[in-house]
Amino acid sequence: MTSELLVQYLLSGITIGSVYAIVAIGFNIIYNATGIINFAQGEFVMLGGMLAISCLPFMPLLLAVICAVAATALIGALLHFCFFRWLQAPSVLRMIVITIGLSILIREAALMIWGEQVRALPHFTGNEISSIRILGAYLSPQVLWVLGTAAVIVLVLSLFFARTRVGRAMRACAANPTAATLCGINAQAMVTIAFMLSAAIGALAGCVVSPMTQTQYDSGTSLAIKGFTVAILGGLGNSTGAAVAGLLLGVTEALAVSILPVAYKDVIAISLLLIALAVRPTGLFTARAAGALKEF
Amino acid sequence: MPGRYTPLLILSALVVGLQLATAATGTSYYLTQLTMTAYYTLVVVGLCILMGYAGQISLGHAGFFAIGGYTTAFLTTFNLAPHAQQPVAALLLRTGLAVSGRDLYGAALTTLHPGLAFLCALALAAGVAVLIGIPVLRLKGHYLAMATLGFGLIVYRVVLGTPALGAADGLSDVPAFVLAPGVKIAGGAAGRIANYYAAWGLVILGALLVLNLMHSRAGRALAAIHGNEAAAQALGINTAAFKLRLFVFSAILAAAAGALLTHYTGGIGPSEAGIMKSVRYVAIVAVGGMANLWGTIGASALLNFLSLRGYFGIYDDAVFGGCLVGMMLFAPQGLRARATFDRLRAWVRGRRRT
Numbered sequence: 001m002t003s004e005l006l007v008q009y010l011l012s013g014i015t016i017g018s019v020y021a022i023v024a025i026g027f028n029i030i031y032n033a034t035g036i037i038n039f040a041q042g043e044f045v046m047l048g049g050m051l052a053i054s055c056l057p058f059m060p061l062l063l064a065v066i067c068a069v070a071a072t073a074l075i076g077a078l079l080h081f082c083f084f085r086w087l088q089a090p091s092v093l094r095m096i097v098i099t100i101g102l103s104i105l106i107r108e109a110a111l112m113i114w115g116e117q118v119r120a121l122p123h124f125t126g127n128e129i130s131s132i133r134i135l136g137a138y139l140s141p142q143v144l145w146v147l148g149t150a151a152v153i154v155l156v157l158s159l160f161f162a163r164t165r166v167g168r169a170m171r172a173c174a175a176n177p178t179a180a181t182l183c184g185i186n187a188q189a190m191v192t193i194a195f196m197l198s199a200a201i202g203a204l205a206g207c208v209v210s211p212m213t214q215t216q217y218d219s220g221t222s223l224a225i226k227g228f229t230v231a232i233l234g235g236l237g238n239s240t241g242a243a244v245a246g247l248l249l250g251v252t253e254a255l256a257v258s259i260l261p262v263a264y265k266d267v268i269a270i271s272l273l274l275i276a277l278a279v280r281p282t283g284l285f286t287a288r289a290a291g292a293l294k295e296f
Numbered sequence: 297m298p299g300r301y302t303p304l305l306i307l308s309a310l311v312v313g314l315q316l317a318t319a320a321t322g323t324s325y326y327l328t329q330l331t332m333t334a335y336y337t338l339v340v341v342g343l344c345i346l347m348g349y350a351g352q353i354s355l356g357h358a359g360f361f362a363i364g365g366y367t368t369a370f371l372t373t374f375n376l377a378p379h380a381q382q383p384v385a386a387l388l389l390r391t392g393l394a395v396s397g398r399d400l401y402g403a404a405l406t407t408l409h410p411g412l413a414f415l416c417a418l419a420l421a422a423g424v425a426v427l428i429g430i431p432v433l434r435l436k437g438h439y440l441a442m443a444t445l446g447f448g449l450i451v452y453r454v455v456l457g458t459p460a461l462g463a464a465d466g467l468s469d470v471p472a473f474v475l476a477p478g479v480k481i482a483g484g485a486a487g488r489i490a491n492y493y494a495a496w497g498l499v500i501l502g503a504l505l506v507l508n509l510m511h512s513r514a515g516r517a518l519a520a521i522h523g524n525e526a527a528a529q530a531l532g533i534n535t536a537a538f539k540l541r542l543f544v545f546s547a548i549l550a551a552a553a554g555a556l557l558t559h560y561t562g563g564i565g566p567s568e569a570g571i572m573k574s575v576r577y578v579a580i581v582a583v584g585g586m587a588n589l590w591g592t593i594g595a596s597a598l599l600n601f602l603s604l605r606g607y608f609g610i611y612d613d614a615v616f617g618g619c620l621v622g623m624m625l626f627a628p629q630g631l632r633a634r635a636t637f638d639r640l641r642a643w644v645r646g647r648r649r650t
Contacts, residue, residue, distance in 0.1 A: 037438040083625065090628075092437035093353055097582060098624045100355075100575060104617030112610075221571070225449060228442055236438075263457025270446040270453075277443050278431030 004136035009254045011134065015143045015212075017250020018150035022205040023227025024234060024242035025157065026198040032174040032237050033194035036095040040079070040103035041202055042224025043110075047072045048203025049215035050110060053119045061124065069203045076199025080192050103220075110217040121210040142211050149208045153201060154243055170194060174237075222266060229273040235283025245284060300511065303590045304503060311496040315489065327492045328483075329604040330597075331560060334495035337596040338553035340580045341502045341589065342546030347578070348587030349510060350542055351522035352433065353441050355574050356448030357550050362569030363424060364417045364551025365558040366455055369467035371413035372559075376406040410473035414555050421551030422544050429543040433536065436525075445571065452569040466565030473559040481559040491560060498556070499593070502549055506589060509545075518542060572613055579616045582623045 023045060030038045052068035059067070083098060090098075123130070124145045131138040161167040172180040173190040181187050206215065213219070230249050234241030249269060256268045276284075318324045339361055346352050376385045376394055388394040389406065396406045408416075432443040455461045462468075472482030479490045509515050517538050520528035529535050558564045567573070580599055584592030599619070602608060608615045 037442070083621070087625075093351070094624050094628050096353065096438060096441045097578065097620050101579075101617045101620030101622075101624065104572075104575065104613055105621065108611070108614035108617060225446070229446075232439075232442070261457060264453065267450050267453045267457075270450050273446050274428075274431070274443060274450075277435060277439055281435065281439055 005258075007135045008137040008139075009258055010251060011137055011139055011143065013251035013254030014247055015139075015146050015250070016253065017247040018147055018243075019205055019209050019223070019246075020226045020230045020249055021243045021246025022150055022153055022201060023223050024230035024246055025153065025239045026202045026205075027227055027231045028237050028239050028242055029157075029194050029198040029201070031231075033170060033191050034084070036084075036092070036099065037228070037236075038195075038198065039096065039099040039224065040106060041198065041227060042220030042222070043103050043106040044072055044076065044199045044202030044220070045206035045209075045223050046110060046215060046217065046220035047075065047106070047199075048206030049121065049210040049219070050114055050119070050206075050217075051203070052121055052207045052210065053215065054114075056121065061122065064121075065204070065207045068207060069200050072203035072206075073196040073200040076195040076197075077192050079199075080195040084195075085188060085192070103224075107218055107220070114217055116217065118214050118216045119210075120214040121207060123211045124208075140212065142208070146208050146212070149204060150243075153204065154239070157201075157239065166190075166193065225266070225273075226269050229269050229276070232273060232281070233276050233284055235285055238283060238285065241283055241285040300507060301504075304500060304507065307503065307590075307593065308500055311493075311500070315492060324488060325485075326605075327488045329601055331488075331492045331495045332557060332604055333597055333600040334492075334499050335553040335557040335560070336577075336600045337499050337593055338502050339550045340577050340584075340592050340596045341499065341506055342549030343577050344581050344584065344587075344589055344592040345506050345509065345518075346542055346546045347581050348585070348589075348592070349515070349522060350518040350539060352539060352543065353578070354444045354543075354546070355441055355571070355578060356428075356444035356446075356451070357546070357577050358569050358571070358573035359448040359451035360421050360425065360547040360550035361554035361573070362451050362455060362564070362566075363421045364554030365564040365568060366461055366467065366554075367417035367420050367551075368410070368413050368555040369470045369558050369564050370461060371408045371416055372410050372471055372473075373407060373467055373469055376408070377404040380406060407471065410471065410559065414473065414552075417555045418548050418551050421547050425544040425547035426540065429540045433539045433543060445574070448569070448571055448574045452566060452571065455569050456566045462565075464566060466563055466568075468563035470558055470562050470564075473556070481556055483560055483562055495556070495560075498552070503589060503593065510589075514538060514541075572616075575620070576616050579620045579623075583619050585627075585629060 023041060026041050026044065027037060030036065030041075048068050050068075051071050052064045055064035055067045058064075079102060083102065084095075087094075123140065123142050126141045128140075130141060132141055132144075133139075161171055169180065169185045170190045170193065172183065172185055173187045177187045180190075206220075226249065230242055230246045233249065234243070234245035249272065252272070253265060253268055257265055260268070314330065315327065318326050339357055343354060343357050346354055376388070377396075379385045380389065385394070385406070388408065389396070393409050393412050394406050395409055396404070398405060428444075428447050432440065432447070435443055455466075456464060472480040474480040475494060479494055480487060481491060481494065510518075517528065517533045517535075520531065520533060521535050521538060525535055554564070554568070580596045581592050583595040583599065584590075599616070603612055603615070
């Protein structure tokens with residue numbers, strides 16, 4: 001393999017890996033707030049892309065993306081409001097089944113609204129054939145948008161959770177909802193915010209990848225699986241871990257595709273997930289002692 | 297006195313009654329979908345005891361179904377004739393484990409005996425279930441759900457990406473499987489009634505096995521695991537071994553259903569391995585009330601039959617998604633008439649008071 005080709009594979013791996021990381025962070029936000037994995041996370045990504053595409057004829061691209069993100073956040077809040085808010089101490093099995101059911105309903109609704117057609121947002125800068133040269137590899141300028149968005153999301157989120165009042169309140173609720181409530185924090189409102197935030201992040205990811213990977217009513221499912229793999233590899237709830245694990249998975253996939261048939265691309269990610277679950281369900285970056293306190 | 301087996305007798309009577317009803321009304325074409333329904337029901341019978349009774353979720357049962365179906369389809373359509381000189385093929389031919397004939401175009405066709413292929417399918421599914429089950433069944437909750445979902449996805453991707461398994465087209469031209477003289481698992485109007493009874497007979501047999509299992513020492517151990525795994529372990533129950541055995545048992549039921557349905561319809565495609573199928577099985581168990589075998593069988597018969605007859609139209613998947621959400625929100629214990637009725641009455645009373 002020539003060094004240019006290697007750089008090409010690495011960069012494309014990093015790009016798709018950062019998308020996985022964003023999806024994984026979306027998982028983590030809801031997981032930290034509620035202790036449930038939202039199996040409908042991939043549908044937020046799909047909705048973001050689809051809504052932006054639908055808004056595009058009426059407004060400039062940036063505004064369409066903002067509208068799509070806001071609308072998806074609203075849907076996230078609505079889901080929490082309608083389905084989760086009034087359940088009292090539901091079992092994990094029940095929550096899993098509900099989110100799976102919701103993901104099917106959202107997907108089927110998208111199929112009714114947008115049909116089976118594959119759509120895509122236009123490239124944010126340049127077009128399909130414009131490329132930039134980095135270290136001898138040719139890349140679409142959209143790659144920079146994806147990487148930039150991922151970096152901004154990670155940065156803004158860590159500031160949000162560390163510095164702002166709402167962010168700290170959310171962390172308090174994640175650590176101990178009862179104690180947080182006693183301190184005057186509205187725990188339910190924090191969970192609603194977590195759903196909105198998670199949906200918005202997913203939608204933003206859906207918008208920036210749409211020009212490269214295209215959007216279809218069922219494109220959320222495979223992203224959700226990858227996102228979950230990354231969330232597990234990074235340790236559930238650990239967003240820094242998710243960012244690193246996302247890049248790792250992306251690069252592994254990109255390199256694997258250069259050796260194995262493309263049809264088996266998903267098999268690699270899922271096999272990694274199964275191996276990770278079998279060997280180290282606490283994630284790659286969590287100390288074993290800390291992991292021992294958790295229930296798997 | 298209503299005994300343990302009373303529902304089983306009622307089910308048998310219903311099966312016979314339904315066949316007589318279709319014969320009397322001249323609607324025997326319904327039997328085709330009812331037969332297919334029976335095979336899907338066999339899958340949920342296994343899933344019901346795994347999920348409802350032992351509390352282990354599996355989102356990968358379509359994977360086992362597909363392993364059964366694809367193994368059968370591949371082994372009974374793979375032509376051994378060009379390899380007849382090789383020792384393995386020659387041995388199979390000499391022992392009568394391979395059958396020779398002519399294909400549609402008159403060329404020599406030698407394939408494995410369907411009975412042997414069936415056993416291979418079950419053995420493969422059991423082997424895979426052991427391999428997957430040992431690491432995966434240690435997990436709980438989300439982790440178990442995701443791991444089994446991942447397994448199902450791998451099976452789907454592999455059958456979709458392997459040319460030898462027909463890729464997106466799947467495998468077809470699967471021959472009939474002669475179970476007994478006069479009973480052969482194959483499509484067509486001639487053997488409709490025999491196939492119907494064979495399929496539902498298997499469901500009744502599966503239900504009988506599950507019923508006996510539930511009321512055995514193993515069944516009580518599994519119920520204890522569902523209640524509290526740590527406590528079960530403290531009582532000296534080898535939880536890992538019990539969960540694994542049950543997982544393998546339900547995988548074998550799914551594979552048997554897949555293999556026989558493949559013989560019945562004459563082929564199998566990758567959609568049988570899809571996630572949506574696995575979710576469908578879970579939805580049926582949920583509608584049946586999770587730990588309720590008879591509810592599950594009833595829900596499966598109704599939903600699968602309506603779905604196969606195309607009553608749901610384009611809302612087919614949405615119906616199952618809606619079932620999942622609705623059941624889990626409003627009646628997580630299932631539609632067992634009394635509990636739901638009681639809640640409804642309490643609700644109405646509460647309304648009146650305010």
